[in-house]
Amino acid sequence: MQQVSQTCNGLCRAIPVWVVYLLGFAPFVWLLIQLFTYQLGVDPVKVLEHEFGKVGLQFIVGGIVITPLRNWTGINLLKFRRAIGVLAFFYVLAHLLVWLVLDIQLLWGEILTDIFKRPYITIGMFGFLIMAPLALTSNNTSVKKMGAMSWRKLHKLTYLAAPAAAIHYVMVVKGWQIEPLIYLAIVGVLLIARIKLKQRNRSAARV
Amino acid sequence: MRFKPDLTWADVTPKADFLNRRQLMKGAAAMGIGSIGGATMASANAPASIYSTDEEPNTLEEISSYNNFYEFGTGKDEPAEHAYRLTTSPWTVEIDGLVDNPGMYDLNDILSQVTIEERIYRFRCVEAWSMVVPWNGFELRQLLERVGVQSSAKYVAFETLVRPDEMLWQNYDILEWPYREGLRLDEAMNPLTIMATGLYGEELPKQNGAPMRLVVPWKYGFKSIKSIVKISLTEEEPETSWNMQNAREYGFYSNVNPEVSHPRWSQASERRIGGGFFATRQPTQMFNGYEQYVASMYDGMDLSENF
Numbered sequence A: 001m002q003q004v005s006q007t008c009n010g011l012c013r014a015i016p017v018w019v020v021y022l023l024g025f026a027p028f029v030w031l032l033i034q035l036f037t038y039q040l041g042v043d044p045v046k047v048l049e050h051e052f053g054k055v056g057l058q059f060i061v062g063g064i065v066i067t068p069l070r071n072w073t074g075i076n077l078l079k080f081r082r083a084i085g086v087l088a089f090f091y092v093l094a095h096l097l098v099w100l101v102l103d104i105q106l107l108w109g110e111i112l113t114d115i116f117k118r119p120y121i122t123i124g125m126f127g128f129l130i131m132a133p134l135a136l137t138s139n140n141t142s143v144k145k146m147g148a149m150s151w152r153k154l155h156k157l158t159y160l161a162a163p164a165a166a167i168h169y170v171m172v173v174k175g176w177q178i179e180p181l182i183y184l185a186i187v188g189v190l191l192i193a194r195i196k197l198k199q200r201n202r203s204a205a206r207v
Numbered sequence B: 001m002r003f004k005p006d007l008t009w010a011d012v013t014p015k016a017d018f019l020n021r022r023q024l025m026k027g028a029a030a031m032g033i034g035s036i037g038g039a040t041m042a043s044a045n046a047p048a049s050i051y052s053t054d055e056e057p058n059t060l061e062e063i064s065s066y067n068n069f070y071e072f073g074t075g076k077d078e079p080a081e082h083a084y085r086l087t088t089s090p091w092t093v094e095i096d097g098l099v100d101n102p103g104m105y106d107l108n109d110i111l112s113q114v115t116i117e118e119r120i121y122r123f124r125c126v127e128a129w130s131m132v133v134p135w136n137g138f139e140l141r142q143l144l145e146r147v148g149v150q151s152s153a154k155y156v157a158f159e160t161l162v163r164p165d166e167m168l169w170q171n172y173d174i175l176e177w178p179y180r181e182g183l184r185l186d187e188a189m190n191p192l193t194i195m196a197t198g199l200y201g202e203e204l205p206k207q208n209g210a211p212m213r214l215v216v217p218w219k220y221g222f223k224s225i226k227s228i229v230k231i232s233l234t235e236e237e238p239e240t241s242w243n244m245q246n247a248r249e250y251g252f253y254s255n256v257n258p259e260v261s262h263p264r265w266s267q268a269s270e271r272r273i274g275g276g277f278f279a280t281r282q283p284t285q286m287f288n289g290y291e292q293y294v295a296s297m298y299d300g301m302d303l304s305e306n307f
């Protein structure tokens, strides 16, 4: 295990962060290519809406997996966490914009009712509103301005955004579908792992 | 008019007529004479129903590649990919309950006793998208009259085939199988209510519910149950699948109604599939635009209670 993690960490050091951004935007570019070549079926708006939401959720999971991964396996991807978080926000923003502009088409009456009356949208919006300040402060200037402590505190909000996003997905689909439940389970396990870690660190600090 | 079972759909309505008819409709629409266009079409193509809309139908590709048929997957494109596994011939429909002539009816036998016609209907999904579909089918009341509905019957219950080795998603508990739907007897006898067996003059694609499915155009799409193998006449309101899954969201009636909100989707407007990437939403009509034919059935009912 140690060997594996050392090789991984060696590789990570060699990979510049922009590579992660490049790879992260690949699904976006790929979807646009499919859109312009008419490969998204008869309802491209829904496909974009769903795919952006899905990829956004995947990056959210990718963001909260990093700390437990380091603790469990020694693989350290901390260097890429900011990029992953920013990418997550990018896709969630795209998801929201597709909904606003192409799906509900800026019918503000319907938009407001949806946000306040439809629980799955309320929760999705909650997730988005939490992620916005995190994305805006994902730069070194903000870290300096805020001070590392309060910056870290703010970014703990990720642990609220992640379950909100996963629950939103479970509520969106009709019937009992497996995929959203798998995401919810993964987020649940990662959150519990995070809480356990924190407790352990605390008791360790006391000793 | 009666059609022998050995006639194919192409015999009933040649494809050329359909192509013609689409052009005619386009022409008529361009000249802004929808209703006159409708009259012309009647002569161009024998059975033009008064119940058909003169709106431009969606293409066969759109209608057969964007489906909700959870027995073949939950994605819109999955039924088109997986429904080929379904064996649709031979096909028998069990008719039981409060009828004079219960029994197993072969589909060919059913079709030999009914009149197939074309009905171009608006189709409105509860998910707030819609299409216009040129179905071929027969009025359900013809079948019900043939089997003899007893006077105590108040409802009609329908069931979809259960065959998990062909309908692979039936191996998962997405819903409780079989898929079930039901209508009040007067709804079932309404001339708008048809059993569809074809699309664009061709055999019904499997992903659209071959070989025979219900079409109730003033209700949300999920009421129009597909690949029917059982029809029961009952005294009690039958259980229906989506209502069983989530009674708060899906009522027994599920009439299209822009004023009755749904916990997931606003029902005030809809997106017409096929209108292009920037197609504007259009307002949803009461009873999906079939108010004149169906509203009287619900006189005195509170439609927000009985949603």
Ligand code: HEM
Pocket (backbone or CB within 6 Å): A049, A050, A051, A052, A053, A054, A056, A057, A060, A092, A095, A096, A099, A115, A121, A124, A125, A126, A127, A128, A161, A164, A165, A166, A168, A169, A172, A173, B127
């Ligand atoms: C926390 C960020 C969010 C994430 C990770 C997320 C993720 C998702 C996912 C995975 C889906 C389902 C895709 C599928 O079925 O394949 C979805 C659907 C949807 N989301 Fe979000 N979402 C978020 C925020 C929002 C927000 C802020 C809104 C609007 C205010 C929104 C509106 C919708 C809508 C309308 C659907 C589709 C419903 C339908 O199919 O009719 N989401 N989202």
